Amino acid sequence: MMKAGPIWALGAMSGTSLDGVDAAMVQTDGEKIYAFGDSGYRAYSEAEQLVLRSALGKWHDDDCSEALQVIQQAHAGHLSSFGDADLVGFHGQTLAHDPHGRGTHQIGDGAALANDLACPVVWDFRTADVQLGGEGAPLAPFYHFACAKWIGAERPIAFLNLGGVGNLTWIDPQQGKPDDPGALLAFDTGPANAPINDMMMQRLGRAYDQDGALATQGGVAVDAVEQFLMHPYFDRPAPKSLDRDEFVDVLELVAGLSDADAAATLTMMSAAAVARGLKRCPSTPGRVLVTGGGRKNPVMMHMLNGVLDTQVDPVEAVGLDGDMLEAQAFAHLAVRVQRGLPTSGPGTTGVRAAVSGGTISKPAGKGAN
Numbered sequence: 001m002m003k004a005g006p007i008w009a010l011g012a013m014s015g016t017s018l019d020g021v022d023a024a025m026v027q028t029d030g031e032k033i034y035a036f037g038d039s040g041y042r043a044y045s046e047a048e049q050l051v052l053r054s055a056l057g058k059w060h061d062d063d064c065s066e067a068l069q070v071i072q073q074a075h076a077g078h079l080s081s082f083g084d085a086d087l088v089g090f091h092g093q094t095l096a097h098d099p100h101g102r103g104t105h106q107i108g109d110g111a112a113l114a115n116d117l118a119c120p121v122v123w124d125f126r127t128a129d130v131q132l133g134g135e136g137a138p139l140a141p142f143y144h145f146a147c148a149k150w151i152g153a154e155r156p157i158a159f160l161n162l163g164g165v166g167n168l169t170w171i172d173p174q175q176g177k178p179d180d181p182g183a184l185l186a187f188d189t190g191p192a193n194a195p196i197n198d199m200m201m202q203r204l205g206r207a208y209d210q211d212g213a214l215a216t217q218g219g220v221a222v223d224a225v226e227q228f229l230m231h232p233y234f235d236r237p238a239p240k241s242l243d244r245d246e247f248v249d250v251l252e253l254v255a256g257l258s259d260a261d262a263a264a265t266l267t268m269m270s271a272a273a274v275a276r277g278l279k280r281c282p283s284t285p286g287r288v289l290v291t292g293g294g295r296k297n298p299v300m301m302h303m304l305n306g307v308l309d310t311q312v313d314p315v316e317a318v319g320l321d322g323d324m325l326e327a328q329a330f331a332h333l334a335v336r337v338q339r340g341l342p343t344s345g346p347g348t349t350g351v352r353a354a355v356s357g358g359t360i361s362k363p364a365g366k367g368a369n
């Protein structure tokens with residue numbers, strides 16, 4: 001059989017921070033990255049954020065029709081501003097995640113989006129993995145594997161995403177495929193920016209601690225960090241994943257601290273969670289490449305450098321775009337789904353066997369779903 005060539009895929013991600021939609025074009029055959037294309041961010045308005053926030057924790061689309069409308073409109077509008085894509089990867093917005101209980105819930109209607117964009121859309125990436133006993137997250141690791149190849153890594157390296165939640169992917173680039181045994185180990189490290197953002201909003205009415213300006217003025221309450229590390233999540237073996245609000249009690253640990261000390265302590269908690277995670281990796285990676293908004297917080301990067309036994313750099317150090325890596329991941333994963341290649345495996349989500357998740361919807365008139 002002739003090997004399928006690369007196509008241009010457009011990926012879209014609306015992350016746990018609920019701040020907006022990232023979208024990025026990647027030319028890929030689902031295995032190798034050939035080129036990066038346009039990318040762009042579409043912020044949610046304050047009113048849209050309120051609607052999304054109030055839908056968090058909801059399990060049925062019927063209970064969050066307003067949020068669904070926000071997601072559909074934001075994505076249809078934003079994605080239609082891109083040039084011709086052969087395929088779209090649409091993550092949607094996670095509202096609830098309980099893989100060993102009620103499942104995982106991303107809102108977003110890929111069939112409707114396919115009609116709006118007149119382009120096939122791959123969506124609902126996480127359900128199949130959860131149904132086969134996996135965590136349903138993180139899913140970016142199979143893309144991280146392609147990134148490791150793209151940068152020519154020869155020894156084990158790690159990608160660390162610092163979004164609302166943190167997730168770490170350890171990679172052995174000597175393996176041929178992401179689903180080869182031992183190629184990947186991935187898991188959510190713990191909360192990253194979500195508790196800092198929540199504290200900033202509660203106390204100061206600000207969305208986040210920009211450039212770590214508040215944390216830099218404070219001191220770390222070591223006992224609070226130690227208590228945080230006693231959370232049972234840290235003793236669970238990897239792969240493992242988190243719901244955004246699973247660590248909601250964290251704010252109680254800093255309740256008695258000044259604003260600056262609370263910011264410094266919460267930032268250290270995120271770094272300490274990563275350090276715990278790194279110890280679970282098969283070997284110490286030669287380098288940790290950081291993506292997501294947390295890499296723009298110099299206090300967090302400084303603390304990570306202090307607690308990790310290895311070199312820590314933003315992914316820009318190797319020519320990647322840390323604002324768009326997750327959107328690119330869903331472009332790449334969409335192509336994998338279209339080509340029947342797996343998108344997760346035992347090392348990344350703990351699923352019983354490698355699985356190709358996702359649903360493909362074609363625009364009406366271009367063949368059935």
Ligand SMILES: Nc1ncnc2c1ncn2[C@@H]1O[C@H](COP(=O)(O)OP(=O)(O)OP(=O)(O)O)[C@@H](O)[C@H]1O
Binds near residue numbers: 014015193211293
């Ligand atoms: N300059 C900055 N200084 C400090 N923190 C920042 C800065 N820029 C971004 N952040 C943090 O990064 C967060 C956004 O990160 P990102 O866009 O990676 O999240 P996300 O994709 O929504 O989350 P997830 O990956 O968990 O789905 C912001 O909410 C903020 O906490």
Ligand SMILES: CC(=O)N[C@H]1[C@@H]2OC[C@@H](O2)[C@@H](O)[C@@H]1O[C@H](C)C(=O)O
Binds near residue numbers: 094163165167188326
């Ligand atoms: C259930 C869910 O949406 N999880 C997100 C979240 O945000 C970061 C972390 O928690 C990761 O597990 C995942 O997103 C990324 C894109 C992933 O699946 O790799």
